[in-house]
Amino acid sequence: MTGAPATLLEVRDLTAxxxxxxxxxxxxxxxxxxxxxxxxxxxxxxxxSGKSVTARAVMRLAPEGSSIEWGGRIRFKGQxxxxxxxxxxxxxxxxxxxxxxxxxxxSLNPVMSVGQQIDDMLVRHTGVSARAAxxxxxxxxxxxxxxxPQIRADDFPHQFSGGMRQRVLIAIAxxxxxxxxxxxxxxxxLDVTVQAQILRLLMRLRRELGMALMLITHDFGVIAxxxxxxxxxxxxxxVEAGEVDALFAEPKHAYTQALLAAVPRIESTRRxx
Amino acid sequence: xxxxxxxxxxxxxxxxxxxxxxxxxxxVIAAFGPxxxxxxxxxxxxxxxxxxxxxHWLGTDSIGRDLLSRLIVGGxxxxxxxxxxxxxxxxxxxxxxxxSGYLGGKVDLTIMRLLDVVxxxxxxxLAIAVVAALGPTVRNLILTIAIVYTPAMARVVRGPVLSxxxxxxxxxxxxxxxxxxxxxxxxxxxxxxxxxxxxTSLILANTIFTVTALSFLGxxxxxPDPNWGSMLAEAxxxxxxxxxxxxxPAVAIVFASLTFIVLANGLREMLDVGSx
Amino acid sequence: MLRMILxxxxxxxxxxxxxxxxxxxxxxxxxxxxxxxAAGTTSVSDEVIATMRASLGxxxxxxxxxxxxxxxxLTGDLGYSFATKKSxxxxxxxxxxxxxxxxxxxxxxxxxxxxxxxxxSARLRGRTDWAVRGLNSLLLAVPNFVIATLIVLLFGLYxxxxxxxxxxxxxxxxxxxxGSLLLPxxxxxxxxxxxxxxxxxxxxxxxxxxxxxxxxxxxxxLARTILGNYLVRNALTPVITVTGLQLAAxxxxxxxxxxxxxxxxxxxYLFDSVSxxxxxxxxxxxxxSSTIVLLMNVLVDIAYARVDARVSYE
Numbered sequence: 001m002t003g004a005p006a007t008l009l010e011v012r013d014l015t016a017x018x019x020x021x022x023x024x025x026x027x028x029x030x031x032x033x034x035x036x037x038x039x040x041x042x043x044x045x046x047x048x049s050g051k052s053v054t055a056r057a058v059m060r061l062a063p064e065g066s067s068i069e070w071g072g073r074i075r076f077k078g079q080x081x082x083x084x085x086x087x088x089x090x091x092x093x094x095x096x097x098x099x100x101x102x103x104x105x106x107s108l109n110p111v112m113s114v115g116q117q118i119d120d121m122l123v124r125h126t127g128v129s130a131r132a133a134x135x136x137x138x139x140x141x142x143x144x145x146x147x148x149p150q151i152r153a154d155d156f157p158h159q160f161s162g163g164m165r166q167r168v169l170i171a172i173a174x175x176x177x178x179x180x181x182x183x184x185x186x187x188x189x190l191d192v193t194v195q196a197q198i199l200r201l202l203m204r205l206r207r208e209l210g211m212a213l214m215l216i217t218h219d220f221g222v223i224a225x226x227x228x229x230x231x232x233x234x235x236x237x238x239v240e241a242g243e244v245d246a247l248f249a250e251p252k253h254a255y256t257q258a259l260l261a262a263v264p265r266i267e268s269t270r271r272x273x
Numbered sequence: 274x275x276x277x278x279x280x281x282x283x284x285x286x287x288x289x290x291x292x293x294x295x296x297x298x299x300x301v302i303a304a305f306g307p308x309x310x311x312x313x314x315x316x317x318x319x320x321x322x323x324x325x326x327x328x329h330w331l332g333t334d335s336i337g338r339d340l341l342s343r344l345i346v347g348g349x350x351x352x353x354x355x356x357x358x359x360x361x362x363x364x365x366x367x368x369x370x371x372x373s374g375y376l377g378g379k380v381d382l383t384i385m386r387l388l389d390v391v392x393x394x395x396x397x398x399l400a401i402a403v404v405a406a407l408g409p410t411v412r413n414l415i416l417t418i419a420i421v422y423t424p425a426m427a428r429v430v431r432g433p434v435l436s437x438x439x440x441x442x443x444x445x446x447x448x449x450x451x452x453x454x455x456x457x458x459x460x461x462x463x464x465x466x467x468x469x470x471x472x473t474s475l476i477l478a479n480t481i482f483t484v485t486a487l488s489f490l491g492x493x494x495x496x497p498d499p500n501w502g503s504m505l506a507e508a509x510x511x512x513x514x515x516x517x518x519x520x521x522p523a524v525a526i527v528f529a530s531l532t533f534i535v536l537a538n539g540l541r542e543m544l545d546v547g548s549x
Numbered sequence: 550m551l552r553m554i555l556x557x558x559x560x561x562x563x564x565x566x567x568x569x570x571x572x573x574x575x576x577x578x579x580x581x582x583x584x585x586x587a588a589g590t591t592s593v594s595d596e597v598i599a600t601m602r603a604s605l606g607x608x609x610x611x612x613x614x615x616x617x618x619x620x621x622x623l624t625g626d627l628g629y630s631f632a633t634k635k636s637x638x639x640x641x642x643x644x645x646x647x648x649x650x651x652x653x654x655x656x657x658x659x660x661x662x663x664x665x666x667x668x669x670s671a672r673l674r675g676r677t678d679w680a681v682r683g684l685n686s687l688l689l690a691v692p693n694f695v696i697a698t699l700i701v702l703l704f705g706l707y708x709x710x711x712x713x714x715x716x717x718x719x720x721x722x723x724x725x726x727x728g729s730l731l732l733p734x735x736x737x738x739x740x741x742x743x744x745x746x747x748x749x750x751x752x753x754x755x756x757x758x759x760x761x762x763x764x765x766x767x768x769x770x771l772a773r774t775i776l777g778n779y780l781v782r783n784a785l786t787p788v789i790t791v792t793g794l795q796l797a798a799x800x801x802x803x804x805x806x807x808x809x810x811x812x813x814x815x816x817x818y819l820f821d822s823v824s825x826x827x828x829x830x831x832x833x834x835x836x837x838s839s840t841i842v843l844l845m846n847v848l849v850d851i852a853y854a855r856v857d858a859r860v861s862y863e
Contacts, residue, residue, distance in 0.1 A: 512698075535686070
């Protein structure tokens, strides 16, 4: 490979087909998009639009017990992800591409301390010793804003609030300094006051670690100030794409307009064109 | 890696049909045993531990009695005791479970605590102790086993009752003034039926085990009526000489238990109770 | 937590009392018989009967008798055997140890078989799942004493040189002891393993669909790490507690297995006592076994609570 590719993630004609009782249904319909290194991109749409499935496609994570057929091309740093074996994919997950999920309450293993859950990530992908891993774990916990990280590392998930658990999960996700961080509705399950904190944390980490960010949400309000470009999804298709400011000012597609109208604004008298 | 799921309902129906078939066979044997059996099961003969022949399809036991006849007639007492005991347990369990679940509160607590006492015993040891104390008559066996399984039945009934009790249409009926008893009967009971059917089948299988185990230990109905458990125990003495005397009763016992297990599985899949 | 344990233990007391009353009451159902059983023969003069009644305390009111018996039991005095005239406690203890060993082996075997098949069933699905569940249903239909008898028959017919009735005490020959208990433990374990297998399967299926397993996969952890630390560790806790609850079934089955394999345990002791109408022994065994089962149930409850604290989301 000569020279680094300009695009970090290049997706072409991605399709995802669920099979239930032998009846197939297409949830993502030949979409294409790009993410450049260090870029922040948003995916907006209501539930069922296929945005979460798209995120799972990049990680190739089908939900347990169901089978999804992926089609199209997903090129990450020049490598075709859909051609990789499951074993090779495991080397990519967590190390090069990491993910933060929606519900922090159920996302941590209840019988392991939070420290152990960051340690095992570090040991697995960077091969350091347990002691070195724990040192780094404490640094990471501090990085995401957890007080007394040394002590807290030995605590169990049920001893943390929802917002704190999400911080831990973010720590896990960035621990190996991935090139791309996918955040699937990272604040939806959190209190409003905590939401802003988490979003700010994501922004800060992205800046400091130079990661690209793929932010999935149904809430246009979350997108504002977080990403540079947006893809709007509906019914498994990308209906509109563009720079954030442009989209806010002049949404072209009827659906985008509807989504924007749903966001409570300070200038309540003015409605988008 | 998961293959296309086979539809549970039709598989359930298949199992259920097979189970019913087996059950009918059992009932026929129980009802008409002595008429079907080629010999009188108590008739001894000098032809002991014989191999299977045309005269004796399964051979004979240690005192020359025809094995096949003994197996056929032997099912009788086992099955009668089983059905009677479970019927009693079911009745008592229904009453207790419905009352306890529906009335809730203190009544529920008291009844459950009382049942816990029986539950605490290793079931089988309790049965042995009682039968040992009161004597192994058919009546005592039925009563003991019924008592021992009543808590399990009551629990099975109570569960769905507790959840159904809170359903909206029950609230609605209550608000219109329908009597508590009528509510219990018309609304709660039907919901409870499916898990009860499944559990009853399983308890029937379990009871077969208990009854045959008791007679294996010599605590079953006294001779001369043959029964599978004691036949198995007696056969141990000369089992290498005539393996059929052991295999015969073993197969009979397994067949009877299997009938109810197949029924239970079939019901479970058909009624979609606790399907995974 | 400590308070919860104490409360739970306290709740056990009324049940234990109830159990003891039943155990006591059963044996006194036929008082006339009781004395005759103690005498050991039916041809005995009235004076002797009267003396025996007095010495056995049967002339006292029934609740006093119960009180004395229960009080003694609490201090470890379980009365005296009618047959051997020796202290029941002294005869019961070594036999209880043997049964405990048998039960422990059976429990471990059952867990080994059950967890393996349940795990395979849940993870591999398809044919394996179908086969395991079918086999389980079949096994459920075969009572443990039938299995044991068939095993004895099998060995008698095809491996007559291998002795299966030679129980050796642990102190004399530890390896031989374990070897002699292997087949009996297996007979006991097979039926119980079915319950464990089904529970494991359900637990693993449930855990597999949890969010934290998805997160573990997203972390790119090795398959065996996910299986061990995330799946099995969480699925196993309910399984272990269920196994604890199987103790009652194991104890009940031990009487049959011990009789078949001629193992000098508590079960065989009970059987002999029943044949000889040795009521003090029967009473004592019922009381002791129920107490053990009750204590095990309390342990299981405590284990549940401990896991629950970690797993429940307010």
